[in-house]
Amino acid sequence: MTRHQFELSNLNVAFRSPAQTVHAVRGVSFHVDKGETFAIVGESGSGKTVSMMAAMRLLQSPPAHITADAMRFKGEDLQAVRQRDWWRYTGEKIAMVFQDALTALNPVYTVGWQIGEMFRVHRPQMTRREIRAASIALLTKVGIPEPERRLDDYPHQFSGGMRQRAMIAMGIALDPEVLIADEPTTALDVTVQAQIMDLLQQLKDERQMSLILITHDLGLVAETADRVAIMYAGTVMETGTIRQVLGTPRHPYTLGLLGSRPQAIEKGDKLRPILGSPPNLAAASRGCPFAPRCTAAKPVCSEQFPPTVHVPSGQDVTCHVVAEEAGQGNRQPEVTT
Template structure:
């Protein structure tokens, strides 16, 4: 957990993302609100297809438009309207005050440039006072910081010469190269084995401490959430369905979807013969169901759930839930 400031860093209001594909419209993100304060770690969780990555990519306007259509009432970083920025102004933010760690570093890294040159390029783009020699020295320093052995030699190697874990370390080095205010980490451990996952998570925590950056951690792994996050945003079918501190979420979930996610998680403090997966599948976002999008899979669903979409309501103490029966869940 991290020491936090109350100063707001990122503010998103009513973010909507649609993908227009021939005659098909996919409603990937539907009215998301999100606030990130300085220094905090916010986990965004949910099943695949819930809109986590699309929301994150929208922050830096990394979605190709078209086919994507991105709209937001507010999309601001340190009070600056990201929707009004030119491509050049956006490039000054990407990799500078906002660092991004992608899910698959092999596709994110340039295969024809050495690792050191790619990190040095990031440094040169945002630190005009450094020359190429100083930027390359900084690249080696960053690789050492993220635990790459023999960093001076490895900096001359190419992405295909790095293992998956080492490529992810290089991605983290690039993300923190310019002391960002915000790090967006999109499923940073998904493609790694368990041992390397633990090392990368420790490295992310170290990077966050070194830079003091706020972090948006996108994941479907609630074990990672419990270990790293201060606050949790739960997404389902392109919407935020619950927000809470990490302790509140694990102790008393206030949405049936969150309850289902927790029930499917192995726990050391509870004896159980079997895990309870959530029945069914996430909805087709080209034809989302009426009412609450979770109602076809929800054991608590009643008539109102099939007809009326519940708003995301503030329920006290900074918590929010988009469920008609959140009070019943509390009891």
């Protein structure tokens, strides 16, 4: 087996309560290689953030119930890491940058204190002076002017773009090999979005990091990612390189998603949304979660979970219709829930 920087195989996350069980993530598998940007795209509630939170052990369990065939970091089995050793991985080897830095940064501590905490936790041998110097270097790196002074500011004294930069500075503090960016530009205006994405790309290239980008912005994905996974209702529908998935999309959901973009239609034409709404994840459906909204759906779609097939254009597609066309319709489904 090739050694990927980070790898998830058949991840399932269910939130169990006495009243109901919500299947937030169903059979998600993907990997990311060194120096690569992998984008996970999906609408709110599609399970993209939950999958990464599960991998990072940020979900409270119970109610979260997490299973996976494999979770690996450079070949190392992450599930075998004991909870009391987990801190050596999180922040250090795999770091996370969250959306909406105003709430993701602690409002009552200075930005410098919060960046410095990375070193205080993971580099106990560093002196206060060294930590301060390293934090200033990080703020300079992410393009915050007057870093010596801004280090003693609180998050609310920063602008939105600067807060996100500070958040990124914290994420890259220990030179992680994998950086997970969860909608890093959502709360920002368009010009600042572009700056933040440029910064992330530049840092990734310099440090040969692997970047996992969680977003709902297809435009952003097209510009920045190497490979992409399209998620819907907790399932990866289609995954491959940008060229494969966005250039020759095969899954009806991907087709619908691309067709619904305003850029996809002629000026003056009506928008073409995907009709219907995402399924209730608490109601266990055996079939394809997209079947009720799918224009190509067949009877089998609502009865059996679709198989994942490798299509000639190179990507993997989880769909009965595509599988049948590819002549693999009779193959046993890889994932059943």
